[in-house]
Amino acid sequence: MGTDKRFELRMTGSGGQGLILGSIILAEAAIMEGKIVTQSQVYGAEARGGTTKAELVISSKHIAYPKVTDPDVLAAMTDEGLRQYGGGISRKTEVIIDSSVMTTPDFLNEESCRDLLALPIRSTLVDRLATELGLNIVLLGVIEGLTGVVSVETLRKAIGKHVKKQHLDLNMRALDLGMEMVEAQAKTGIRI
C-alpha cells in the first residue's frame, strides 16, 4: 500500500457468517501497522440470518468520508448479498464470490469489474477443516492473498485477539487455507 493509497473493502453475505467480525479483525491489523481505518456495517431488522454488509476503509492518512465509495475488493458470500450490495463497483474492483454456494452472476464481466474470483470457499473449508465455522477467516485469507493489505504476521496477531485459545490453531489454518486458494488459483490462471 502506497503512502496515500486508500483501500476500500466491502463484504456481504448473511448474518452469522462473521463478516462484520472479519472486517473488525482486518481493521485492527491495519491499526497495528499504524494505519487509519473506518469500519461500518449495515444490518436489517433480523437478529440472525438477514443479509449483512461490512465495510472497511484503510488509509495511511485521515479518512474524511468514512464509507466505501469505490471498492478495491468486493467479497460476496451469498447470492442475496451480491444482489443487494453488489452495486457501486468499478473497473478497479476485484470481486470475490463463493462458487460453492453461489451461481455465477451474469452481470459481472470485464466491463464492470477488474476481475471475478470465484472460489469454492465454503465447500473447501468443510472438506479440509471439517467445520463450517471460520468462513470469515478463510475469506480474510483470500483477501490477504489477493491484496497483501497488511502483513500476514499482523493479521495473525489480530485474529489471535479475537478467538479463544482452543480455536486459535483452527483459525490459523483457515487463514492459510484462504491464502492457498488464491495461490492455487493464480497458478492455474483460471479466472471467470
Add this chain to the structure above:
Amino acid sequence: MNEHVVLMQGNEAVAEGAIAAGVRFYAGYPITPSSEIAEIMARRMPEVGGVFLQMEDEIASIMAIIGASLAGKKVLTATSGPGFSLMQEGLGYACMVEAPIVLLESMRYGPSTGMPTKVSQMDLMQSRWGTHGDHWIIVLSPASVEESYRLTIRAVNLAEKYRNPVIVLSDETISHLREPIDVSVSPTLTDRKLPVEKSGYLPYRTDISLVPAIANIGTGFHTSFTGLVHGESGFQTANGHVAEALVERLRDKLFNNLDDIIQFETDRVEDAEILFVSFGITARGVSETVETLRSRGRKAGALRLVTLFPFDDDRIRQAAGSARTIIVPELNSGQLVLLIKRVFGDSRKVVPMNKINGDLISPQDILDFLQEENL
C-alpha cells in the same frame, strides 16, 4: 504503533467518554441505534462503582438521571428519536430545576419509528425545541468516533459548569462506526459549584455567573426543587416579574458565555467562493468534497458546527468568510438551512441540499448536486 490507540465504535466512545468524565449513574431504555451504550454501561458502571438502571421507558430514564443528578452524581442517558420524544418533558424539567444531565441522542431515520437502522439528521430542531416553552439548551454534534469520546466529556463538563442539560446529538452512522482512537489522555474535569454557607442559603440566588450554587440532595441544605416558576428560594410563585427574571437568567447564563460554549471548525474559508455549512456525519463527505474541488482549482471551503446550540448568528456570520454561495447539506428536508438563511438573509445565495433516503451524503452526491444546480 501507539498501544493506546484502540478500535472503538461510536457508542462505545460515548460510554467510555462519559466514564472518563466522571459519570457514575446511567439510566436508560434500549433503542436502536443507541442500545450498545446501555449494554456497555450495564457492564462498566459496576466496574467503576457506578449505578446502571434499565428503566421501564424513556420517561422514567430521564427522570431517574435527574434525580441522581440532584443527589450529586454525574449522569448520562442515551436514546434515539422515538425515545427522545418521550424524554422531552423531563428535558424541560431539567432545564427548569437546573439539573446537570447529559443526553446522547443518536438520530435514526424518520418521523415515528421510521427506519431504525438508517441514518438521518432529522432531529436537529427537536434537540433545540422538542420540549415546550422558552428554554435554553446546549447541543453538541460529533462527526467521528474520536469526537464522540471528546464531546461526551465536554458535555459532562458543560452540564456541570452551567447546571444545564447538554445533548450530544449523534447519528446512526457515528454510533455504529468503528475508528481508531487514543484514550490515554486524561481529561480535565469540571465539577458543579456548591454552596458553603447554610445560613441564608437560597438555592437559586446567583452571582454574576448567573449559575446557581445549588446543594446536592442529602447534604443538609434542604432545597426545594420544582418545575413551576420559582424565585431564589426555589418555592413556586405565579409572580410575572419573578417568571420573567428566571427565564431570562436561564438564557443569559448560557448566552453570556458563548465564547466558552460555541465551537466550530473551518476549512479554507478565507478565500472560499463556495462554502459548505454542515454538522455531524455530513461534514465528513463535505470535507472530502472540498479537497476534491480545491484539487480542481475551485475555491471551496467548509464550516462545521460542533456546537449546534446555542446558535449565534454573529459568530456564524464572522466564521463564514465572504463566499457568495453557501450550501447547506443535511440529512433532512432542511433544518439547519433555516438558521443559515436567518443569518445571511438575501446577502448571500444560501442553497439547501437535502437527502432523505436513509443514506449518507457522499462526496459524489455533492459534486453531482453542484453540477445539476450549476453551482
Add this chain to the structure above:
Amino acid sequence: MRLDFLRSERLPNIWCPGCGNGIVLRALLEAISQLQLDPDKVVLVSGIGCSSRAPAYTAFDNVHTLHGRAIPTATGIKLANPDLSVIVLTGDGDCSAIGGNHLIHAARRDVDITVVVFNNYNYGMTGGQASPLTPAASITTTTPSGNMDRPFDLVNLATGAGATYVARSGIYFTKHLVDHLRKAISHRGFSLVDAVAQCPTYYGRFNRKGSAGQMITSQKDWMVLKNVADKKNPEELAGKVVIGEFVNIIGARQADIDAAKEQS
C-alpha cells in the same frame, strides 16, 4: 411532631378548607419524628396534584417533579445516595394513572422507597375529574352520569406488582395511619401506603358525602380493620374498605432471584 419539620414561612398551604391532605402530611411528619430520622437525610419527592404540593411545606430536601414522575425520580435519588430515606408523596391520579407504569415497575424492582398515596378518589387540582381510583358509578366532572369504569384496588395492584410492604389506612384513624407510615418508612424495600383522605370540594360535593367533618367521621362506618375483616365473610364486607397491613415481607426479591438461580 417536630414543628421545625414544617416551613412555616410557606404557610398557609394551597389546600381547600376541609381538605384531608394536611392530616396525611401531619401523620407523615409524626411518623418521621417518631423514627427520629435525621432531617438532613430525608427527601420528599412528589409529582403533580394537590397532594404533590405537600413536600414544599416541609423543611426537608424536596423535589416537586412532573405529573406521574415522582417514582422514577425518587428511584434515581435513592440509588445515587442509598443513605437517604426517600419518600414519594403522590395522589391517586398521579400514581395510578399517568404514573401507573412507574408504580408497578418500582414495586417489581423492590426499590427501597416509600410511596404515600393521598387518595381522595379524584383529581382535585384540575377541578374534580375521575381518576383510576374513583369508585364505579361516582359522579365527577368527567363522569357526569356516573363512573362507568371500575377502580383499581391499589393494595392489590401494588401487591401483584411485587411490593414488599403494602398497607391502607384512613385519616379518621390517625394513630393507625401514623403507625403504618412508620412501618412503611422503616421497611427495607418498596413500600406503599394507601392513605384515604377526602376532597369535600369536589368528590364529596358531587357525590353528596356531606361536610368535610362528616366525610372524615364516616370512615369509621365504611372502613374495617383487617383483623376484623379477616373473620367476616364477603357478603358482610360488601361496600366496605379494609384497612391495615396487607404485605410485609423482607428479602422477597432476593429470595426469588436465588430460587431462579437455583433452578437454572
